[in-house]
Amino acid sequence: MKFSLMHTVVFVFALLVALPVFQACFGGSSGDDGTDGDADSSDNSGDEDEDLELSGEDLEDIENTEETEDDAETGGESADEEGEAVPEKFRVAFLADPHIIDDYYEGPESNELDTQTMFDTYDNLIHARDHINSLEPPIDSVYIAGDIVHNYPSTEWDFYFENRTRFDIAAEILDGFEMPVYILPGNHDYDIGNIPREFTQNLFREKFGLEKTYYEIERYGFKFIMLDNFLGSTGDAESPDSKGELGSLGEEQLMWLKERLAEGKPSFVMNHNPLLVMKLDDVGDEGLKSVLEDNLDVLQLSLAGHTHIWMDWEQIYGMPHIVLGSTRYDHDNYMIVEIDTVNQNFTILNKDKLGWGTRNAEPWDGE
Numbered sequence: 192m193k194f195s196l197m198h199t200v201v202f203v204f205a206l207l208v209a210l211p212v213f214q215a216c217f218g219g220s221s222g223d224d225g226t227d228g229d230a231d232s233s234d235n236s237g238d239e240d241e242d243l244e245l246s247g248e249d250l251e252d253i254e255n256t257e258e259t260e261d262d263a264e265t266g267g268e269s270a271d272e273e274g275e276a277v278p279e280k281f282r283v284a285f286l287a288d289p290h291i292i293d294d295y296y297e298g299p300e301s302n303e304l305d306t307q308t309m310f311d312t313y314d315n316l317i318h319a320r321d322h323i324n325s326l327e328p329p330i331d332s333v334y335i336a337g338d339i340v341h342n343y344p345s346t347e348w349d350f351y352f353e354n355r356t357r358f359d360i361a362a363e364i365l366d367g368f369e370m371p372v373y374i375l376p377g378n379h380d381y382d383i384g385n386i387p388r389e390f391t392q393n394l395f396r397e398k399f400g401l402e403k404t405y406y407e408i409e410r411y412g413f414k415f416i417m418l419d420n421f422l423g424s425t426g427d428a429e430s431p432d433s434k435g436e437l438g439s440l441g442e443e444q445l446m447w448l449k450e451r452l453a454e455g456k457p458s459f460v461m462n463h464n465p466l467l468v469m470k471l472d473d474v475g476d477e478g479l480k481s482v483l484e485d486n487l488d489v490l491q492l493s494l495a496g497h498t499h500i501w502m503d504w505e506q507i508y509g510m511p512h513i514v515l516g517s518t519r520y521d522h523d524n525y526m527i528v529e530i531d532t533v534n535q536n537f538t539i540l541n542k543d544k545l546g547w548g549t550r551n552a553e554p555w556d557g558e
């Protein structure tokens with residue numbers, strides 16, 4: 192790829208902005224590293240409320256066939272492969288990094304802002320959710336790019352079923368979205384090195400009703416591919432690759448992704464780590480970046496979270512790649528996208544409200 196001088200300047204500036212955030216994201220777990228496994232288990236004992244959990248059915252089958260106001264207005268829908276009415280346009284929301292905590296959170300984080308924002312995460316995600324619920328025309332579905340919870344208060348499996356923890360609280364908030372919501376894990380959901388990877392896999396699936404931590408959703412002929420970038424060597428605590436800050440998919444997931452994209456349908460691809468911190472040679476000489484580059488004809492948008500700052504990397508990577516701001520820092524950090532099923536393209540409706548290069552956004556009230 193040829194870089195112009197301007198691109199180089201933009202890239203260096205972006206690095207300067209992003210690097211301290213990487214450090215905060217990876218280094219900010221002191222005091223909350225899963226060592227207090229003997230925390231009081233009497234609080235909310237037995238509070239394993241099934242209603243708070245998102246089952247797989249909840250995630251996939253919430254009113255998929257309900258006609259939206261937009262459908263009613265346009266009346267121009269056709270039918271997809273399953274016979275479902277396809278509107279000319281539909282809207283989705285993308286969010287990232289809610290970092291939900293619970294009463295067992297101890298902190299502090301690595302700097303004052305990060306510590307302070309931990310106590311806003313609950314209200315911020317609820318505010319964002321309720322705002323998205325109120326939008327007209329209704330949002331079809333919601334996708335969240337990881338760091339659903341912030342590390343672990345215990346290394347004991349039973350602790351999470353004898354107490355009301357951040358996993359239950361996050362599931363409860365997500366259950367309040369009035370449309371299907373789809374999530375994937377981030378580095379704070381895994382806390383590699385402190386919690387075994389399999390422990391996270393099992394707990395994440397159990398609490399959020401997922402069969403796998405990577406999967407795809409299809410809406411009106413468009414794919415939404417949700418990836419887990421902690422399944423490759425960089426997410427293996429036994430591997431020297433895990434000592435860095437890179438994410439990787441691993442062979443099984445990377446091959447699965449290639450097969451999904453090879454189906455030729457327009458696709459939104461979401462994972463936690465921005466491409467800047469994804470391993471290039473994940474499997475042989477292939478990785479997420481090269482696979483996306485091989486599928487630019489179907490790639491609508493590559494989305495990530497992790498660095499908490501709104502970034503548009505398209506000019507750097509030669510593909511549409513957006514890093515989402517975090518609801519942890521601002522309850523207006525959500526991106527609303529309108530998808531045109533006729534012309535097979537999309538528009539970011541609140542693009543001018545998003546604070547590119549910052550942790551913040553302005554509210555968007557629709558239309």
Ligand SMILES: [Fe+2]
Binds near residue numbers: 377379
């Ligand atoms: Fe994060």
